[in-house]
Amino acid sequence: MCDHHKTTDKGRLGSALEHGEAHERDHRAWSRRTFLRNLGIFSGGAMMLSQTPVTAMANSPLAWGLTNSTGDRILVLIRFKGGNDGLNTIIPLFDYGTYQMSRPNIHIPQSELTTLGPDFGMPNFMSDLQPMWQDGQMKVVNSVGYPGQNLSHFRSTDIWTTASDSDVVDTSGWLGRFLEGQYPDFVTNPPDIPPAVQIGGSGTFLFDNTDGNNMSVQVEDPDTLLEIAQDGELYDPVNVPECYFGEQISYLRTVANNTFRYAEIISETYNSATNDVDYEGQLGNQLALVARLIKGGLGTKLYMVTLDGFDTHANQPNQHANLLNNLANSVKAFYDDLATADRAKDVLAMTFSEFGRRIEQNASNGTDHGAAAPLLLFGPGLNGNGFLGDHPDMQDVDNAGNLKYGTDFREIYASVLENWLCVDPGIVDQVMGGYFDRLPGLGLTCSPVPVFEAPVYQLRHWASYDGRSQVGIHYVLPKGANVTVHIFNMLGQPVTTLFRGYQPKGQHQHTFQSAGAKIAAGYYVYSIEVQGQAYSRKIVMTQ
Structure with missing residues (x-):
């Protein structure tokens, strides 16, 4: 008999902490959403389906300079999951008395x-x-936050x-928008390297x-990435129940492995490098993998790692100390490791967390959800140590x-994009959805890189649904051109060609419908080819 419960995901939903009904509801909502989003882990990746790959990327001038640049700069984001207590991370000596009185049992003694x-x-x-501070490889931005702080874990993380x-x-990330325009045909012509690597999160x-x-x-988790790096495979398609359900699982796992097209390059890169220092703990295991991929020459410029456990409502002192100790020794090991391959100078690391603490x-020797907190940056590219922002x-x-915020976190993002990744200021504002002040005190300077222009030909395109089993494919031509509009199924097989020929400047529409045709309900992809460039998006058909 087939037991569906024998086949499980590697990640499991954690139970909510017992510290208040509202907080518990927040955790339950977060866990459900995490689970649902994980079900679609491959939906946005590059899928080389059959012999005809398809895509889901729109075109924009965003990040062309990054994609084509010869620079080696890398950004590593370190997420403190749970809301880091900033006052016990960077201690305010200038008002130590108030700090101590507010935290009689959990303050850090001056002797320590x-x-x-x-x-x-x-x-x-x-x-x-x-040592990193003394060598000018660490900076602190104090009182970082945003207007109208939301104290919910998942909502503040979204922000x-x-x-x-x-x-x-909003449902698009600032780095997702940053990457979006690099490859207008991400799947039909995917990059040789993954645009970003995310562990946890x-x-x-x-x-x-x-x-x-x-x-x-x-x-x-890093173990999953390690399996990919070592074996080039994500899921085991053989070890499944011996029944029809097992056959379905085997098929889905095989498809998942095939669509995880970067497994081979990750594996080759990982095996071509070594870690030359010892790492410890939750964060150390993740940064060890990132260091090995950087030293091996993967070429990916954006990484995110996650240190979990900062929701310190009770018994904070030991838990928080262990987390920050893991941060310190892991970051130090990471940069020491990169230095053995002369790559430390190319890497900027930056922390973030959904909020600070009260x-x-x-009453439980912990701290509840707060607002502003310090943000830490690491790397030789900072050109000196120091503090920025309001005390x-x-x-x-x-x-x-x-605590009131003094520096909007988006000012830091904009500064890093412009002055570390060397993105054109206008594109930075486009990514951020508006202008945010840059922070010159970060010490970041843009390295000389070739200037690349965005594609001359831009195409705005979208799909519309009328609820009658048909989808409208819309696009706007900046000038007259030859156009071909294809529909593919999710196996990469051509379904139909909606249009082929010359069209004048302006907006155009074609209709893909299932009525009267043998079109099954499910996901499809449209591909608009204009002057040798394809622009595509995933669509869904209903019956």
């Missing part, structure tokens, strides 16, 4: 601090970062990863494009009693 200047210190369990206003619901929109397709190689400790003011708080 490493000084970072007259105003701030960090706990001794983060002392592995002291941080989409870079939207707090009252705007499912349920976030960081690398999702405006179609909701994830532009990264996304795995839930100023006062709670956290524990006397002047917001209406909820939380």
